[in-house]
Amino acid sequence: MSDEIVLAKLGDEPEIFYSLQGEGVSAGVPSIFIRTSGCNLQCYWCDTDYTWNWKGTNYRHARDNLAGDNKFERSQVQLRITPEAIAQRILELKCHNVIFTGGEPLLQQQKLTEVASKLLAQNSAYEFEAETNGTIIPLAAFDAIMHRYNVSPKLANSRMDIDSRLRSDAMLWFANCPKATFKFVVSAPSDEAEVAAIQERYSIAGRRLLVMPEARTQHELEKNRGWIFELCVRRGWRYSDRLHVAVFGERRGV
Ligand code: SF4
Numbered sequence: 001m002s003d004e005i006v007l008a009k010l011g012d013e014p015e016i017f018y019s020l021q022g023e024g025v026s027a028g029v030p031s032i033f034i035r036t037s038g039c040n041l042q043c044y045w046c047d048t049d050y051t052w053n054w055k056g057t058n059y060r061h062a063r064d065n066l067a068g069d070n071k072f073e074r075s076q077v078q079l080r081i082t083p084e085a086i087a088q089r090i091l092e093l094k095c096h097n098v099i100f101t102g103g104e105p106l107l108q109q110q111k112l113t114e115v116a117s118k119l120l121a122q123n124s125a126y127e128f129e130a131e132t133n134g135t136i137i138p139l140a141a142f143d144a145i146m147h148r149y150n151v152s153p154k155l156a157n158s159r160m161d162i163d164s165r166l167r168s169d170a171m172l173w174f175a176n177c178p179k180a181t182f183k184f185v186v187s188a189p190s191d192e193a194e195v196a197a198i199q200e201r202y203s204i205a206g207r208r209l210l211v212m213p214e215a216r217t218q219h220e221l222e223k224n225r226g227w228i229f230e231l232c233v234r235r236g237w238r239y240s241d242r243l244h245v246a247v248f249g250e251r252r253g254v
Pocket of ligand 1: 046048133154
């Protein structure tokens with residue numbers, strides 16, 4: 001088995017960058033992002049489909065409707081790097097909140113545990129968050145170093161089949177984990193009933209449930225904020241904005 005982690009590539013470099021957390025319960029917190037490549041889902045509206053939507057696959061994506069070939073040449077958007085090299089880059093960035101994102105980072109949780117262990121050996125102030133689709137149960141060693149799970153279960157609007165996107169064993173694990181909060185991406189008022197059904201099925205308190213607009217552009221975000229705000233007030237759910245989309249639109253690595 002390779003000792004390397006597969007990360008998204010930004011230009012010629014691994015996608016590791018310092019910014020503010022843009023979504024969820026830690027929004028606004030200065031953070032270092034590590035973007036893994038590869039996902040076990042293929043959501044229709046995914047805003048990081050350069051982590052899985054390779055040329056030669058038959059996955060469908062919203063951008064298929066645009067002119068031209070919108071799939072990615074894998075070698076141009078993916079690279080391999082050792083846990084040591086990732087830890088070294090993080091140490092140079094002088095920030096202690098580290099976010100594993102993707103793609104689906106839990107596909108590589110053993111190697112990410114190695115990254116975290118190397119950082120904690122240098123400084124116990126490091127904290128780790130994972131952005132996950134909630135379909136993979138964390139291993140004990142990974143869970144031991146994690147501080148927060150931002151779990152984003154996918155709805156029917158992702159166009160994924162329900163057995164792929166909602167795994168009961170994993171959902172129950174996260175529902176019973178106090179480090180986990182749930183963030184649902186909604187695109188239409190009809191999504192409300194689906195979120196409510198998942199909330200009830202897994203007994204998720206409203207203070208742990210966030211709703212976020214589906215939006216890859218500033219225009220889409222502005223169009224959806226109003227009705228989602230009102231939905232959250234009525235249901236007692238939390239609202240999550242998308243700071244990066246609001247400030248930068250579709251730019252990567254910010
Ligand atoms: S789970 Fe997340 S990264 Fe994977 S396809 Fe869906 S939106 Fe994209």
